[in-house]
Amino acid sequence: MSLWLRIVMNIALAGSILFLPWWFTVLLATVHIFMFQAYEIIVWGFVADTLYGTPIPAYYNIEFLFTLLFVVLIILAIPLKRSLIFY
Amino acid sequence: MKMNFHPQNKSSKRVLIKRIIIFVSLALVLATFNVTHFNPFSGLFNYIAEPFWKGRQAVLAFGVDVSIFFRSNKSLAGENKILSRRIVELERAALMEGGLFKENEELKALLGRDTVQHTILAAVLTRPFLSPYGTFMVDVGRDSGISIGDRVVVDGTFVVGAINKVFQKTAQVKLFSAPGEKINVALVPSNLLVVAEGRGGSNFKVTLPRGIAVSEGDALVIPDINIQILGIVEKISITPASSFQIIYFKSPINMAYVKWVQVIHAL
16 A cells, blocks of 8 residues: 555656646655655656756756755655654 | 674664765766766656657647536627727737838848848747746757757747757757846847846846936847847836846746747757
C-alpha cells in the first residue's frame, strides 16, 4: 500500500512539474518528503530545472533552484521527522 | 568495563559520510552544468515532456468545445451581443490604425528601409508560472529554423521575450520581465533610451533622474525599425529625499492567456 502511494506521489509530482504552478510542486514535494524518505524528489527537482531553468540575475544566475531547494528540504526534514511525535 | 565503542555509531557515521559524499558530488555536477550552461539531459527531458504538453493543449481545446453545449441560449445570446458591439468598435479603430500604419510603412520604404520581418507562428506549450524562472516553451525549434536570441512577440506588436534555448522541435523563451533581466528600451514620446529591469510577472522598473518628464500611460518600446511595445507606464514613484524617480511599467500581455506567439527570426 505504501509503495503504491509512493508511486502515486511520484506521478503526481511529475504531473505537477509539467502542468501546475511551481509553488504547488514545492508543496507536493514537501508533503512527499514528510510521508516517505523520498530522496527521489532531488531527481524531480533536477528534471524541473532542466526543463525550465535558465540563469536569472535575481537568483545569482543559479539554474538549479528546484534541486537546491529540494536538497535543503531533505536536510531539514531528517532531523524534524525525528523530533516530531507523529513519527 | 565502560563501552565507548558502539557498533551503531560506526554504521551511522558511515551513512552520514556517504550522504555527504553524495551531496557534494551532486553539488559539483550541478555547478559544472551551471557554469558551462550545458546540460546533457535537457534535450532528452524536452523530448519526453513535449507529447504531454501537446496532449494538454488538445484536451483543453476539446474541453472548450464541449463546454459550449452546457451554456444556456440566453447567456450565449447576451455574450454575442456584447462581442458584436466590441467588434464594430475595434473595426473602426483598426481602420484608423491601419491607415496610419500603412503611411508609416510607405514613409520607411521611401527612405530606403526594409521593414519586412521573417516571423514564425508558434504555439505556447507551457506557461511562465510553471517555474520561478520566467520562461515558457513554444512548439517550434531547430527544424523551423529559429535560433537563440530571436525575439518573441504577441499580436505582432507586443514583445515579450527572446529565444533562450533551442531543441529539435521546441524552444525555451525567456521573458524580458524575468527578475533582474535588463533590456534597453526607448521611452515614448520623448525617445529617451533607458535600461528597464524585469521584476517578474510582466512587470518592469526603470530608474530615471527626477527632472525627466514621464506620465502614466507612456509606452516603452524596443528601439527597432518596427514598433515593438514592451510595456505601458503604470506608476511613477518619487520620494522627496531621492534625486531619482522609479517608473513602474507593465506589459499589457498576460502570458497566462496567450496561446500563440510569433518568433521574429533574424535573417
